[in-house]
Amino acid sequence: MTRHSLTSLFVFALAFxxxxxxxxxxxxxxxxxxxxxxxxxxxxxxxxxxxxDFQKRIIADGISARAHVEFTVVHDGGTATDxxxxxxxxxxxxxxxxxxxxxxxxxxxxxxxxxxxxxxxxKAGKPAVLLHCAMHCYRSGTDEWFKFCxxxxxxxxxxxxxxxxxxxxxxxxxxxxxxxxxIQEELYNNLKVFDTAHPLQRGKQHVKAKDGTESDVxxxxxxxxxxxEKTRVFATTLGHNSFTCADxxxxxxxxxxxLWSCDKLGDESYFKPFDAEKNKFExxxxxxxxxxxxxxxxxxxxx
Numbered sequence: 001m002t003r004h005s006l007t008s009l010f011v012f013a014l015a016f017x018x019x020x021x022x023x024x025x026x027x028x029x030x031x032x033x034x035x036x037x038x039x040x041x042x043x044x045x046x047x048x049x050x051x052x053d054f055q056k057r058i059i060a061d062g063i064s065a066r067a068h069v070e071f072t073v074v075h076d077g078g079t080a081t082d083x084x085x086x087x088x089x090x091x092x093x094x095x096x097x098x099x100x101x102x103x104x105x106x107x108x109x110x111x112x113x114x115x116x117x118x119x120x121x122x123k124a125g126k127p128a129v130l131l132h133c134a135m136h137c138y139r140s141g142t143d144e145w146f147k148f149c150x151x152x153x154x155x156x157x158x159x160x161x162x163x164x165x166x167x168x169x170x171x172x173x174x175x176x177x178x179x180x181x182x183i184q185e186e187l188y189n190n191l192k193v194f195d196t197a198h199p200l201q202r203g204k205q206h207v208k209a210k211d212g213t214e215s216d217v218x219x220x221x222x223x224x225x226x227x228x229e230k231t232r233v234f235a236t237t238l239g240h241n242s243f244t245c246a247d248x249x250x251x252x253x254x255x256x257x258x259l260w261s262c263d264k265l266g267d268e269s270y271f272k273p274f275d276a277e278k279n280k281f282e283x284x285x286x287x288x289x290x291x292x293x294x295x296x297x298x299x300x301x302x303x
Contacts (some may be wrong), residue, residue, distance in 0.1 A: 150197030150225025
């Protein structure tokens with residue numbers, strides 16, 4: 001063996017020993033993960049008929065306590081049904097966010113051009129979560145908003161408890177979730193269930209009509225939708241009353257639905273440790289269930 005070969009072998013041996021010693025001295029990083037980057041969510045509330053001052057806190061606090069989600073809340077439009085809020089005047093209104101939560105109630109806004117402005121980022125693929133009265137917004141005379149929602153609804157019945165039944169126990173949003181019954185709530189009708197929608201929960205109410213007849217009315221209340229062949233949308237018509245919004249079962253579902261819409265539900269790093277019995281919010285002491293007055297005589301919504 002030449003002197004050159006011996007020198008090269010000696011250098012290699014030193015390098016190998018040095019690397020082993022460095023590895024032994026270096027702190028172990030096995031199992032250590034980089035911090036999860038929070039999803040940026042925009043929650044839009046405002047309009048008629050709901051306690052948005054309270055509910056925006058419940059929804060933002062409840063979800064962000066369960067998952068790595070940072071909320072920006074836009075509350076605008078007063079209590080009118082025909083408000084065109086300033087947010088949507090900007091054509092790039094959704095650019096800074098990973099997911100949009102529509103919880104507004106502007107049923108009297110009918111201009112197609114305004115609706116198109118709202119739908120533009122969603123047509124391009126921006127994920128969405130649709131809550132309660134969002135299903136009754138922007139009735140332009142076309143079915144484009146309802147295609148975005150996945151189900152077309154035109155109204156609801158009385159405020160009586162809704163018995164909830166899971167329709168797909170294998171779906172990642174509802175997998176492991178138990179059936180339950182709400183307090184007084186509004187059951188939205190289903191005029192049309194689009195082929196792009198996938199029902200997850202059915203709601204049943206026992207209602208009394210003005211003529212005294214009673215009947216059970218059932219509709220889909222929670223579902224997913226694929227809009228414009230690519231956009232993930234999670235939707236539920238539940239959530240009229242703040243007491244329902246604050247129910248841990250409701251907030252668990254919203255959290256999973258939001259993560260699903262962003263294609264993050266299968267990534268456990270997005271979940272935070274949460275125990276509804278131990279984690280308390282400052283608004284919980286102010287929470288009051290609606291007065292139970294029994295089934296209000298009303299015309300049962302058409303099946």
